[in-house]
Structures are given as structure tokens and as C-alpha cells.
Amino acid sequence: DIVLTQSPALAVSLGQRATISCKTNQNVDYYGNSYMHWYQQKPGQQPKLLIYLASNLASGIPARFSGRGSGTDFTLTIDPVEADDTATYYCQQSRNLWTFGGGTKLELK
Amino acid sequence: EVQLVESGGGLVKPGSSLKLSCVASGFTFSSYGMHWIRQAPKKGLEWIALIYYDSSNKYYADSVKGRFTISRDNSKNTLYLEMNSLRSEDTAMYYCAKGVYYYSSWGQGVMVTVSS
Numbered sequence: 643d644i645v646l647t648q649s650p651a652l653a654v655s656l657g658q659r660a661t662i663s664c665k666t667n668q669n670v671d672y673y674g675n676s677y678m679h680w681y682q683q684k685p686g687q688q689p690k691l692l693i694y695l696a697s698n699l700a701s702g703i704p705a706r707f708s709g710r711g712s713g714t715d716f717t718l719t720i721d722p723v724e725a726d727d728t729a730t731y732y733c734q735q736s737r738n739l740w741t742f743g744g745g746t747k748l749e750l751k
Numbered sequence: 752e753v754q755l756v757e758s759g760g761g762l763v764k765p766g767s768s769l770k771l772s773c774v775a776s777g778f779t780f781s782s783y784g785m786h787w788i789r790q791a792p793k794k795g796l797e798w799i800a801l802i803y804y805d806s807s808n809k810y811y812a813d814s815v816k817g818r819f820t821i822s823r824d825n826s827k828n829t830l831y832l833e834m835n836s837l838r839s840e841d842t843a844m845y846y847c848a849k850g851v852y853y854y855s856s857w858g859q860g861v862m863v864t865v866s867s
Contacts, residue, residue, distance in 0.1 A: 679853040
């Protein structure tokens with residue numbers, strides 16, 4: 643199984659940059675694509691797709707969100723952070739079956 | 752607008768069965784793979800099953816293999832999850848989600864509680 647590791651929490655100030663990392667124990671690249679995706683989940687709501695295939699912005703998602711990485715190391719960046727961005731962020735791989743990271747809770751300082 | 756609406760959850764006793772439904776609208780349901788994903792209270796997300804657009808392939812997480820069955824009826828735009836031999840650790844919010852590699856749309860979820 644591919645295991646995804648995220649830091650449990652991150653605190654940033656309004657207007658600053660937030661960088662959330664996701665590391666996998668196996669390469670999730672395949673034929674030029676990185677099968678890594680990112681979601682935002684607010685309390686009491688279903689998750690929402692932010693980034694797909696490591697760096698592609700999902701429809702309707704503001705350009706403050708960006709993703710990068712390849713192989714086993716990926717990051718989601720939010721710049722600048724707004725108050726509405728407080729949520730839990732999950733990475734998910736689909737290179738070999740489907741698994742999620744444990745989530746990173748983003749809080750404001 | 753894509754809509755996914757789950758139903759069928761509730762409180763059941765250990766060892767019992769339950770069948771969840773997810774009605775889809777706003778897209779060509781028969782063209783997309785569909786997943787079930789669950790989230791235990793205050794925990795992270797856990798993928799549990801995928802079915803291809805034409806039901807030709809199904810995949811399950813080890814935690815539910817042999818107990819849960821995913822199916823779909825493309826004529827009714829409906830996805831199902833039949834859950835047998837339920838355990839306390841199956842207690843979770845269950846979401847259906849559209850897509851194969853990533854989940855572009857999610858339902859609002861349905862709660863399943865397994866308790867005596």
C-alpha cells in the first residue's frame with residue numbers, strides 16, 4: 643500500500659504563505675503524470691477538490707492555491723492565506739489503488 | 752450542476768446489514784467511475800470502493816473486502832453500497848464521489864452508526 647504522510651497542523655498569519663507537504667513511501671508518477679491530488683474540507687462539509695495531478699487547479703478554485711511536486715514529495719501552497727482557508731487539507735494518491743494522507747489542519751495565528 | 756445525494760444511513764446493530772444509495776444528476780452518470788469514501792468521527796478520509804462506469808471492474812479496500820459490495824444502475828443514475836456484517840469500526844460518514852483517479856464532486860454524505 644502507498645502511505646501518505648502529512649503534518650497534523652499548521653498555523654499561519656493572514657496574508658502569509660502556507661505550505662502543506664505530503665510525502666509518499668512509493669513513487670506516484672506514471673507516464674509523465676503525478677497521481678497526487680489535494681482536497682479542502684471544512685467542518686461539517688464534504689471535501690472539495692483543489693488540485694489534481696499534482697499541479698492542475700480544479701474548476702472554480704482561486705489561483706491563490708497551487709500544487710507542485712513529483713515522485714514522492716508534494717506540496718500544496720496557499721498564497722496569500724485568507725480567513726476562509728481555515729480547514730483541513732488532504733492529499734490523495736491514485737497511482738496504486740486510492741489512499742489519503744492523514745490531513746493537515748490549517749489554523750490562523 | 753453536478754449533484755450527488757446519498758441516502759440509506761442510520762443506526763444499526765453489529766452484524767447487521769445496510770444498503771446505501773447515491774443518486775446522481777447534472778452529468779452523464781453512465782460515463783464515469785464512482786467511489787465510496789468514508790470518514791469516521793473526527794478522523795481522516797478512507798477510500799473503500801470503486802466501480803467503473805460500466806461495472807466491468809470493482810475494487811475494494813482490505814478493511815471492507817468480502818463484506819461490502821459496490822454496484823450501480825446506470826438506468827437510474829444510482830450508485831449503491833451494500834454493507835454486511837457491520838462492525839463498530841464501520842461507524843462513519845459515507846460519501847459517494849465522481850471520478851476515477853480523483854474526485855471532482857462529492858455528495859453531502861450519509862451517516863452510518865453501528866452500535867448495540
